[in-house]
Amino acid sequence: MSELVALSPREALGRALVDAGEADRDVVVVTADVGDATRARYFGERFPDRYFNVGISEQNMVGVATGLALAGYKPYAVAFSMFLMRAWEQIRNSPCRLGIPVRLVGTHSGFSDAYDGASHQSLEDLALMRVLPGMVVIAPSDSCETYEAVLQTVDSRAPVYIRVGRELHLPTSCTLGMKFEVGKGYVVRDGGDVAIISTGIMLHFALEAGRILEERGIDALVAHFPTVQPLDTVLVERIARRTGAIVTVEEHSVRGGLGSAIAETLSQAYPVPMAIMGTKTLGKSAKSPMELLEYYGLTAENIAHRAEELVKTARR
């Protein structure tokens, strides 16, 4: 999938939906007037009779996707992450209570839609989806993982939420050739002093922070957890035992996301000092996602700084 490196996350999503549709005739796509913006329209152009645009009605979209799943199809319901969240109660009471595989794809997540500002910047979606029993929650780091997340959930038996960005592409997993597998975390760089654990696009910054720390004589382990739920608790515990201190970082609220999931696990299994990095904002308009990440402190330098602090204070 080397050509994916050149695609933005949403372009990879459009490509993945078409390939899923080629592989399985039961795959259908539902969208809510964002077929173009999410690139779901590529599927509609290839399979017009399996593509349903329900207009600007995300709550309705979740119900329609649920009905298609009941009728034997494998629906992907694609909308902006922020506005998919207005259907949280529908997601809980329809696919989750039925326990059926509706695959929800929320694009424009985090700061990826920099222009549109707070109303469009979804920084709470991982928390909202993770609280639902049985929901699989995936935050791919780049186009390669986005593509894999779509293809690997075609035969899912559980409801799924996949969090996708827009144009900003930091192709770290593509470059590393990492093997994405739903439900698994992976270690990108070994180290014994402290661990940095990322989800979503923060993998890029976590890895860079690892390099900065190396220059400062700190041996950091860097791990990536594209699947936030079910959490790979075996790997989390192994990392905690190996390093004794963990920094988590996500392009998402510090409440309820990956950091919370890891803290919930470790506080009951193997408590270690942690720093949970993420956002404490509803967002802002800016000229680029990178500008926002920097403004809100989600930089490699800041991650390294927090890791260093943790190393120096944790062992006293």
Added chain:
Amino acid sequence: MSGHWDPGDMYILSRIMWAVRNTGELRRLACRARRLVLLMAAYDPGIHLGSSLSVLEILTVLYGTGRAKFLDGSSTKNWLILSKGHAVHAIYALAAISGIVSIDELRETGSLGSMLQNHPELGVNWIDVATSGSLGQGISIGVGIALGLKRRGSNGRVYVVVGDGELDEGQTYEALATAAHYRLGNFVPIIDYNRVQLDGHVDAVRSKGDLQRILSGMGYTVHTVDGHNVEQLAEVLDEVDSSDALNAIIAYTRRGKGVPQIEDTPIQRIPRDLALQLVSQVTCDE
């Protein structure tokens, strides 16, 4: 207790359940279901008695004429979604008459451990979409199923029973508009227009406007019926099922139909003694 109900009825009715055309039999079926709903009200004050009684004839005709079935795994089957899931006790009563659950199970409804939860849940695998209860969502699910059936070329139809109060939820109109956009002739919304919602009469709480004109403006052919008249209901369903147009049925009903103490009021509950007394008074053998 046994004096109020003769379990023998159940076996007689289960034989005629699936394709009743005779109006008298449908009426008798509704009467027996009404009696069982009252029996459940005597055992569980938490059931939504008034709502179950308003929708009772609509569901009786859907099941009684064989349009809806309790256990049908076939790919050509029809689907029935009770979007106003709180009225599920009307379905439980019909299910007991068909023999799929026992009268003892009806007495346990709403109890911890009973499969007959007070809003339908997955444990009742003989209800098509057993997770209603949150209002406004059933139509969207029905539209999704209807789109799927249409694409497969299945003859199955999707009946969605919706409350009038439920139309306050904007999602209902999102879904009705989607069905209209796709010209879903296999999708049949049936509005149980009982004029009452939780806080009072619909016109006092929030007017539903001229529903016939709203729906016809959206592209629906609107049929209105007396929702307690099984003959009218059967006729309009025959008419709707023989057409591929976009149809909607408004069934005018009375909340609490058959219990004068709560009829046309928001009251859902009656005392146990009254419920038992009513069970003994309802006679269904005309």
